[in-house]
Amino acid sequence: MSAADVLPSRSATASRQGEGRRLVSTRLLASELRLIGGRRRNQAGLVVLAAVPIMMAIAVKVSTPGPGDGPDFLSSITSNGLFVPFAALSVEIAMFLPLAMSMLAGDSVAGEANIGTLRYLLTVPVDRARLLAVKYASLCLGALWGVAAVVIPGAVAGIALFGTGDMTTLSGSQLGFGAAVWRLVLASLYLSAGLAAFAAIGLFISTLTEQPIGAAIAIMVVNILAWILDAVPQLGWLHPWLFMHDWLAFPDLLRDPIQWSNLLHGLGIDLAYAVVFWLAAWARFAGKDITS
Amino acid sequence: MSTVADPGLAVESAGLTKRFGSQLAVGGIDLAVPRGAVYGFLGPNGSGKTTTIRMLLGLVRPTAGTSALLGLPVPARAGEALHRVGSLVEGPAFHPYLSGRANLVRLDAADLLADPRTTSQRVDAALDRVGLLAAARKRYRAYSLGMRQRLAIAAALLQPRDLLVLDEPTNGLDPQGTREVRSLIGSLAADGTTVLVSSHLLAEVEQVCSHLGIMREGHLVAQGTAGEVRGTGGSTARVRTEQPEEAARVLVELGVEKVTLGSSSVHGVPGDLAPEKIVAALVYAGVGVQEFTVSTPRLEDLFVQLTGEGFDVSG
Ligand SMILES: Nc1ncnc2c1ncn2[C@@H]1O[C@H](COP(=O)(O)OP(=O)(O)OP(=O)(O)O)[C@@H](O)[C@H]1O
Numbered sequence A: 001m002s003a004a005d006v007l008p009s010r011s012a013t014a015s016r017q018g019e020g021r022r023l024v025s026t027r028l029l030a031s032e033l034r035l036i037g038g039r040r041r042n043q044a045g046l047v048v049l050a051a052v053p054i055m056m057a058i059a060v061k062v063s064t065p066g067p068g069d070g071p072d073f074l075s076s077i078t079s080n081g082l083f084v085p086f087a088a089l090s091v092e093i094a095m096f097l098p099l100a101m102s103m104l105a106g107d108s109v110a111g112e113a114n115i116g117t118l119r120y121l122l123t124v125p126v127d128r129a130r131l132l133a134v135k136y137a138s139l140c141l142g143a144l145w146g147v148a149a150v151v152i153p154g155a156v157a158g159i160a161l162f163g164t165g166d167m168t169t170l171s172g173s174q175l176g177f178g179a180a181v182w183r184l185v186l187a188s189l190y191l192s193a194g195l196a197a198f199a200a201i202g203l204f205i206s207t208l209t210e211q212p213i214g215a216a217i218a219i220m221v222v223n224i225l226a227w228i229l230d231a232v233p234q235l236g237w238l239h240p241w242l243f244m245h246d247w248l249a250f251p252d253l254l255r256d257p258i259q260w261s262n263l264l265h266g267l268g269i270d271l272a273y274a275v276v277f278w279l280a281a282w283a284r285f286a287g288k289d290i291t292s
Numbered sequence B: 001m002s003t004v005a006d007p008g009l010a011v012e013s014a015g016l017t018k019r020f021g022s023q024l025a026v027g028g029i030d031l032a033v034p035r036g037a038v039y040g041f042l043g044p045n046g047s048g049k050t051t052t053i054r055m056l057l058g059l060v061r062p063t064a065g066t067s068a069l070l071g072l073p074v075p076a077r078a079g080e081a082l083h084r085v086g087s088l089v090e091g092p093a094f095h096p097y098l099s100g101r102a103n104l105v106r107l108d109a110a111d112l113l114a115d116p117r118t119t120s121q122r123v124d125a126a127l128d129r130v131g132l133l134a135a136a137r138k139r140y141r142a143y144s145l146g147m148r149q150r151l152a153i154a155a156a157l158l159q160p161r162d163l164l165v166l167d168e169p170t171n172g173l174d175p176q177g178t179r180e181v182r183s184l185i186g187s188l189a190a191d192g193t194t195v196l197v198s199s200h201l202l203a204e205v206e207q208v209c210s211h212l213g214i215m216r217e218g219h220l221v222a223q224g225t226a227g228e229v230r231g232t233g234g235s236t237a238r239v240r241t242e243q244p245e246e247a248a249r250v251l252v253e254l255g256v257e258k259v260t261l262g263s264s265s266v267h268g269v270p271g272d273l274a275p276e277k278i279v280a281a282l283v284y285a286g287v288g289v290q291e292f293t294v295s296t297p298r299l300e301d302l303f304v305q306l307t308g309e310g311f312d313v314s315g
């Protein structure tokens, strides 16, 4: 058969090219979220995240601690149940939430490379920049998911055990229930943004290897290093530039009025980390040989 | 370097080269797969077939050289081309905890050109085509090797394709599965789909391929239509007779080359000579012909001849 014989034959996909060409589709993102949400490991992680505020609420209920005991907020819990999620966030933001993000981010690219599904996604084809964008979007939603897993069970348990009296802000004034809930929502979004910035570092690390567990450990090491550096007073000049430094400013949302300066600085740092590391991930991934 | 973009070729490469560190995996090959062909891409283990296919699909950057899929340069316009290409690269790979069906739905979801309204129907059709419909809802983890391979073929068939690139598609399949894949390739080719199929199992490609390319240590040592490639080995004419000397004399006069005398037979390489002319000349010269055969070499012999006898892979 000569080439001329077959050239005029119909192009199998000619009709597909014309109609229904989409520039954006949320199908891959939805599939990604189903994949993340469907994994036993991730479900177990959510349970752990949710267990902390519930345990804290119960512990406080059975042994009312004296003022000044334990972490911030803990002593205020008895006056308003909404302090439970705040207290849980301040406990989990150092280890549990970053650990959860490390697992998700480590898996994002390295996990697909490890089992070989990456080559089949790329030959579908999925543009490499688009794949990184979808992976990152799923990590951002994962951050929100993780924070919600702390905040919602915490709020429910807190309200059930301690009720919803007026909330005394750190400045000493009182907030009504609605205003207090709003502050809680802002704190959740603020910490989710911080975790999303951290996830960009994770996404980058995940493009460097085909070992998802190795990537997750490396990402967690980055987190721990940052916390250690943040604790060294001689490195004070560095602290404002550490991605996690301003996470600890989230209680500023409980002042009256809200003290925005550190929060806004934190959001700026988040954005910078997200952009820089997403671009680094792209620079690494765009031309990478997929040999797995 | 010659540029590639011949619209008559479904797959084309010029000087395509890949080095992994100091290891030369593919050493400057010029592939030419005509549209409508079933191209058997053969070679022993480690000869560079999978690496070549990865370069063709834009998964791996060539160290040197260029390639094009369906007339579109890779990787510059790989995105456009790949929508029309179904592929199977180095075995199946799916998410172990999703069912076979869910895995295909995920791949379909990743395709911007796929119509979500027909996903379910296309997924079922693809599963049916590889005989996997009954096991569609089992988790991939629980699939046998052959079922996994079938699922990977189904993934390549989710959309109508102009080109299928299949790397070892029958690896792990039972004899029925192998036969089905062979007839699947045949029926796809009959629909006008070009198929590039790599293998080291010669028997299975021998029957379906219109074209062959043979790799050895990263180089393409033979390429062309199946007839041309086999022709490089040369067909052999053999005469069984009681008068071998007489027969040999006639064959030499006719211009048959490499005439060799046996005790009760003669054989040689007839080249372009028509077999019926040889028989007529023998009979006219009074030679009693008991048996006359013209045989093309078996692909396996040719393969061994072109790629060497050694069992060890070349490092
Ligand atoms: N990622 C890699 N890093 C280093 N060397 C590699 C890599 N991938 C392949 N090679 C080498 O390139 C050569 C060709 O490998 P390739 O996988 O292309 O062979 P193949 O023809 O597909 O073999 P098989 O029939 O066994 O599948 C081999 O020598 C292999 O060791």
Ligand SMILES: [Mg+2]
Pocket: B049, B050, B051, B090, B167
């Ligand atoms: Mg191979």
